[in-house]
Amino acid sequence: MKNIVTGTDMKKVDSYTINTIGIPSLVLMERAALSVAEIVCKNQLKDKKILVVAGVGNNGADGVAICRILHLKGYNTELYILGDISKASTEFKQQLSIAHNIGINIVGDYNDADVIIDSIFGVGLSRNVEGVYKDVILKINKGRNFVYSVDIPSGVSADTGKICGVAVKANCTVTFGSYKIGTVLYPGAEYCGQVVVADIGFPQEAYEQIEEQVKTATLEDFNFIPPRPNYSNKGTYGKILIIAGSKDISGAAVLCAEAAFRVGAGLVRVFTAEQNRQIIQRLLPEAMVNTYDVHHFNMKSLEACLKWCDVVAIGPGIGTGVIQKNMIEKVLEYNLPTVIDADGINNISEDERLKKKLHKNVVITPHLGEMSRFLNIPVEEIASNLIKYGREVNYKYNINCILKDARTVITTEQETFVNLSGNSGMATAGSGDVLTGIVAALIGIGVEFNNATVLAPYIHGLAGDKAMEYVSKTSMMATDIIEGIKILFKGMR
Template sequence: MERIISGTDMKKVDEYTINEVGIPSLVLMERAAKSVADLIEETTDKNSEVIAIAGTGNNGADGVAVCRMLYIDGYNTCIYIMGNIDKATQEFKTQIEIAQKVGIEIKDASRLTRDEMDKKHVIVDSIFGVGLSRNVDGDYKKLIEAINQSKAKVYAVDIPSGLNADTGKVMGVAVKADYTVCFGELKLGAVLYPGADYCGKLSFDNIGFPDVSYKKCETVYKYHTSDDLKLIPKRPNYSNKGTYGKLLVIAGNKDITGAAFLCAKAAFRTGAGLVRIFTAKENREVIQKLLPEAMVNVYDTDDFDKKALDACIEWANVIAIGPGIGTGGIQKNMVEAVLESRKNTVIDADGINVISQNVKLKKMLHKNVILTPHLGEMARFENKTIDEIKDNLVKSAFNINYMYNANGILKDARSVAVTQDDIYINMTGNSGMATAGSGDVLTGIVAGLLAIGCNVENATTLAPYIHGIAGDLVATKMPKASIMATDIIEEIKNIMPQ
């Protein structure tokens, strides 16, 4: 597990570290600059000409220090200042004084032309960091546009200038970097889209912030790394199929067969011991052919037998409901019966749509439920537009827990998983996964993890991580355009622990 932090919270960490812990600002800055200078030295040759384009805040101060370090190491460097130096931070003024004494040339960035930029090999982008406070316009905008058109390699200090470090939103215009080094932790604005597309190769360096400073800030987001796969429960030798859960998959309808198959098969590959599919009678034959390992119970849409459903619910210890079920009265009754059982439950797709239309069902959500909406489903659930959800991705996901006491995976290119304890941003996966049925596979993975004994919290946060790795493994074997949901399922076996 690693941490992600918003720009706003990082400022609190900065302040606490400097004012309460007593690590001087310039000491932190020296390490920040060193990490960028080291990266430039590792990825360029010494003949490279480097310019820092520096705003007059502490991000600019970092850039000036980067240039000074490279200059001392033999690089040809020059600093271009953007903004009014009279209003500069004390750290900036200090860094400029040092640079001048060292012998580095300092110029005015408002006179910097595209042609001049093209003659340089490396641009250190240190115009704005987490202190960006409003939309970028005027000369700043022109400068950033020129950086983006130049042929130089761009190294962003802390975050590409112009990105909102809390949301990843482009504030009018933003630098398109080849490399970005975040200080402290990865910045939320650098991992969320569209920001993520502006960072190039993204890394972070702690630069000496102590743990106690993070504890003082309000929210720390997290992301899973391969170490966390150890959270998946081990399979004891002395076990049988009942040990690995009785999963009921309520999915599919008259014209929709695939959803139940994809979800159930993904659950099997994740380790579920027994899977029973409850679906419309028209699907029985094809599902039995596609997935003979699953038990199949069916219902008649025109003559729904609630008792048969109740028996299935009674049998199960984990339930996945929603993919392709439809949103009529029968489906409402199904969702209601499932919620009444209070069993560990994943609710996806139409399951969520049904709840969105029904206040009573919303109130029945509980702590053993995991909702897995995509942006459209979340928009309906919250009665908002998709753009509103996109612009507030983390907050929308958070609301699933805050408002309804449930867990959630808000699916997007960077899915956000929320539980009572944590908010995880998923860093795995690729655009090849934007394909029909991919979400059904995720539902199956969540349900499979619950079935093998993962607690609700771990199942919520690990499922998108595993799903994304599976997609990334597929992408090593075929073009992203060709990836299908069934390919993703087949990689799950290469991720689960032996």
Template sequence: MNSIVTGKEMKKIDKYTIENIKVPGIVLMERAALSVASLIMEKEGTDQSVQIVAGEGNNGADGLAVARMLYLNGYDVVVYIAGDESKATDDFKTQLQIIRNLGVKEVVEIQDRDITVDAIFGVGLSRNVEGEYKEVIEKINKLRTVIYAVDIPSGVDADTGKVLGVAVNATFTVTFGCYKIGTVLYPGAEHCGEVIVSDIGFPQKAVDAVEGAIKCATISDLDLIPKRMNYSNKGTYGKILVVAGSKDISGAAIMTALAAFKTGAGMVRIFTHSANRNIIGKVIPEAMINTYELDKFDEKAFEACLKCLCLVKKQNQNTSIDSS
């Protein structure tokens, strides 16, 4: 299972890794920048022109490190700094000094280049984007350029997926360590393009120490499902009761029952209004169907259905209820 974290949780993971595991922050930054630069080098030829748009925080510092790596690999790179350089973080100042020592060109206006790297804001953004930052993001979105977002598109709230006034429309988002809620929930997810989760060195111990409750399944999780025995029948794999579907409304019952079968249930019984019997029977002939005739929910018929499944006495059976 992969974790999906808020921006605040990700900052705690970062802090735990630096303070408790003793991985230097600059090492994590280098690996983060390398993951972005490597993706660009994998997908884009060295004949492509690149601009890095960097804010004065550590997300911007990541972007400046990307600029250096691409520059050293033969790309035509320019850097635009958004915000007040005098308020920059120490890591930003360090990365800025490095690219200046190398001679990477700085520009004072957003340019129309083949590739744009968005490194304005990271996962800590919680206020609406205004002023120069808003103008910069709007200019980026008007360009005919491939956009790589560093960690999350600038303007997307990592905790909620909300767009904080305006947000970069990324082609690719390289997010570090874990998916952020803002990369999977809309409307933020719509701004992310293709999301790539990059392992930059956060140990599982750090994730476990602060992780939230949200998980997403991966292909490897399928290996946890027990193999089916050749000598078995539908009773071997459990019974599920689906209670769904008001009169002439059978969609919920059908979709829930199909999901139950597809996730491995051996026998699925549907309790629904009698008006839905024919259509359900045609779509899912393998399901067992119990119905009621009244306009309102028939509790006695429902209890009879439970007894039929032996769910009253056997508390270990599963019951799925959809009240629609």
């Protein structure tokens, strides 16, 4: 797991590192500046003209130090300072004094260059960007230069990813210590270009001072998956019940069940409408199929399935109505690890009685529309504050939530995560059904419930990224993501 921090929390990390651990501010700053300079040197030839645009806070101080390092390496650099120097931070004044002593060329106007280093505002951005700052940022964005942003593109809120009026559109952002929320959540993430996290020496202890930590999964988290011993059988790897599909929808069940198999589930049983039996058996002969008749629904057959399984996923393509609500009620009575997706969520949203039956072994996987219905809050409001509303589900209902979007936010009882894998090719029908199958299968194969909730979107995204090895984002379909799961695990163990 890696930390993702708000700007406010990053200041706490800075301050703890400087004041409690005792690493001097200028030491951190030198490492920060060196990390940016190193990346610039690696990618830019010496004949390139580099303009450093610096504010007068510590982000600007980083910029002045970067300008000095590049100048000493023989680059043609200029420094343009934006803001009132009499109000500059101590570190800025120190850096500027060094720059003067070394003979850095300081210019009075913004002029174009091959490379721009944007160090106007970092995590200290505190209000909307206006006036001369706005004008310069617009000029940077109009130019054809290669833009590096220091810590975060100036104008992006490090706390939320919102654009404070206007923001620099960078080609590359070198962010210090850890991802900032503003570099991972949209729209800010779109302004960053490639994001490089530079280790400048903040100790993990400093991150532990943060009260509400946000993290992201990393490859190390595959260790949550238990090994597959030789002495095992299909029963070892979970009995997964998937309640999906309806008279007119069969694909959802197939995608969900196949994804579960590809993540390693031992046994998968689909409970679906009678009309789907043949097609599912033909498309996925490995799955067991039990069916119901909408006109004579028999709860006993669902109960038998629930008694059989270790984990249940309900919702993809089931439709909404009385039968569906009764099925959900029955599922919730069994207190099993339960994944609720799509129409599963929509049915619950319509029925306060079902909401009351949600229990702590439930994870819901809503997209923004489903989340909007579930919380009765407009989509735009949820989109602008994914973490807040993800957490709200947890506080209100004591269930886990995978809030799916271009950046999926995961909230468990204790923790909050943002998933960083995946790509826009995954915005395709059935992609969410694949995710549902992955969550259920991970629980089935023995991954602890909270860990499965976090790992599933990560695996789903990595599978989408793997799918790009043979299909473009444009052509990607949900079946390609399943193909991607195969490639992913082939490369893993």
